[in-house]
Amino acid sequence: MEKLAFKNCHDRILENSYDVQVLGTDRHPGIRKMLREEYDTIDHQFDLWHYSKSLKKKLPEACRKPNCHELQEWIAPIVNHFYWCSRTCRGDVNLFWKLWTSLLFHVRNIHQWEEDGQNSACLHGELSIFEKNARWLVKPSPPYKALEDIIASKQLKNDIPFLVLYCCTGAIEVFHSNVLKYRSKRLHYRMNSMEARTTVAILEHDNNVGRQQAIVKRKTTTSEDVGQPRTRLEHPRSRKRWIVRTIYDPVTSSHVYDIMDTILRIAGRLLDSTWINKEVNIPRNIAPTERPVKEEAVARYRS
Template identity: 30%
Template sequence: MAGNTPIGNLQLSAATYFTGSSFIQLQKVCEAMQLQIFQYDTFRRHARNYMEPAIVHKWKMDQQHHFQQQLSLGGSVAVGGDMRADSPGHSAKFGSYSLMNLESNTIMDIQLVQSNEVGGSYHMEKEGLKRCLDHLEANGFKADYIVTDRHPQIQKYLRERNITQFYDVWHFEKGLSKKLEKASHKEDILKKWLQSIKNHVYWCATSSTTGPEKVAKWTSLLNHLQNVHDHEDPLFPKCLHPERASRDPNKWLQPGSVALHKAEKLLLNKRVLKDVAKLSHHHQTSSLESFHSLILRFAPKNVVFPFMGMLCRLYLASMHHNENASRVQATTSAGQAVYKVVYPKAKMGEGVVKPVKTDPTFNYVHDLMRLLMEVFEDPTSFDEEMKTIPIPPDLSAENTRTPKAELVARHVSRFNLEVV
C-alpha cells in the first residue's frame, strides 16, 4: 500500500494500458476465473491521474531526443504524411495525422484532431498536417520534401506553403488499377496487360529523377502496347528491353481498336500525366501504412475513447513503432534468412514470400512502469505538462440535451401490439 492505493492494482492498470490491452476484456477474464478485480472507475482514475501523464511525458522526452539526433545530421528532412480516421467515411470523430522520417522510418510527430475543431471530418487531414509542420518548424526543422497521397486540400496547402510534394506510388497505382480493371471487363486483351501496366508505374517512378523523364517513360507505354518501341520524346526515344520477335502477334493492341481507345483515355488524360510527373522516385509511405495498421492494436476502431485516451494510445503506438523500426530479418541457426509464405486475397491464391523480422522489444513499457512510480510520488510537474494540451469539447456538448424524464415519458415502441 502507498497511502490508500494498493500498488498491485496500480501496476495492473498500468500494465494493461501501456501494452495497449483492454481493461474490459481483462475484467471478463477475471470474472470467468472468479477472481476479484477492482472496478472500471478505479482503472480510469489511475489512467487520468498517473498513467496518461507518464505517457505524455515519455513521448515528449523521446521526441526531443529524436529531434536532437536529427538536427545533428542537418535541419532538412524528407518526410511522409498521412491521416488515419477512427471510422470509415465522412463520419469520423478523430483524425490522427502522422509525419514519418522516411530516412529512419520513425514517427517524428503525430497530431490528433477532433472533427468539431475544424468544422467537419473532411478538413481534419489539412489541420493535422499543418500542426505537424508547425511543430517541426518550431523545433528547427525544414521539410526537404513530403510524400503523401493525392488529397486535393493537401496539394493546395503544400503549394501555398512552398513545400515540394511527391505522390506515393502505391496510392496512384491503386487508383489507376481500379479504373483499368473496370475497363478491361469486356476487353480480354487489355486484361492481359494489367500486371505489366502496374509494374510500369513503379518503374517510371524509381528509374527517373525528373518529372518530364517520368512522363516520357509513361507515355511510351501506349506505343509499347502496339508493339512500337521507338518513341518521339527525346527524353526516352527507345524502349530499354531487348528486341525480340513476338510469338503471339494477337497480344498487341491494334490501332483503332476499342481496347486501345480505353487504354489511351485512362493512361494519357491530363490528370494522370500531371500526377505521374510528381510520383516519388525515392521514398514511399508503405511504412506509414504499416504504422496505421499497428495503431489498431492500441486503439481499435470499434472502441470509443475520450480525446486524451486516444492521444495517449497514439503515443504508445508511436513509441512501439519507433523502438522496433530498425528490426532486421531473422536468421536460422545456420545463418540462413527466414521467410514466410502468405496468400493475399488480391493475388487470387498466388503465394507471396515475405521476410520474417526478429521479435519486437517492449523496453518502452518497462520505462513507463518505472516512470509511473515517479508520477505517483510527485504528480505536480506532470500535471502541469498535461495542462498544456488543449482538449476540445465533446461533440455532444454542441447540442442541447433533453432531460431523461422527458425522453422516457414520450418513448413509444414500434412493436406495440395494443389495439388501435
C-alpha cells in the same frame, strides 16, 4: 473533417519549427486546393499507393470491355512500371512521361522505336522465355485502344508533377495498422486514454522500425538454403495469384522494460511525473447547442 484535421496537424508541425519541403497525401481535392493556395512553398506529392489503386480499378474495368480480355495479364506489369517510372525519373516530369508512355510500345513487342525524330528503346535487358511468350497487343485493336486511353489520359498527364518524387506512405499505413492493437476503432476512449494508447503504439513502432529481412537458419522442405534471405508464398484472394512475401526479423518488445522501470521509479517517488491531464478543459458536450432537459425533450417528442 479530414481537411480540418490535416490543417490543424500541419500547422502544429510548422509551429514546432519543422522545415516541411515535400508533403505526400492522397488526391483529396480540398487538401490539394489548400496546399496550392496557403502552402505554396511546399512541394505537394501524391502517395503512389493510393494513385496505383485507381490504376488497378481502371485496368480491370477496361478488361471487361468487349474483346479486351487480353489486358488482364498486363495489369500487374503496368502497375509495377508505374512505380518504376516514379523512382527512375528523378523528379523530371518530361522523363516520367517518356518512360510511362514507352509502355505503349513495349506491350506491342516493340523495344526500339523512333519518336519525335529521336531513337528510343526500352531499358530492360533481354526478355526471358516466359516474357517472350506474353500476349502482345496489336495496334489498332480494342485492348490496345482501351489501354492507350488510360496510359495517355489527360488527367494522368496533368497529375505527373505530383508523382515524380516517389512518395510512398506505406510506413504510415503500417503504423496505423499497429495502432489498432492498442486503440481499437470499435471502442470509445477518453482523451487521456487516447493519448496514452497512441504513445505506447508509437514507442513500439519506433523500437521496431527498420527491421532487416530474416535469414534462414535451418533448412526445411519449403525454405531457401541456410544463410539466404527468408520469403514465403501467399495467395491473397484480392490478388488472385501467388505472390512472394518478405519475412522480417521478429518484433521485439524490449522497450516495455524501460516503461516499467519509469513507472516503478515514479511510484517510488524517485522520479517526478510530467504528465498533464488533457481532459480538464474538454466540455462534456461538444454539440453546438446546449443540452436540453431530458424530460422536456421526451415530452416534445411524444406530443
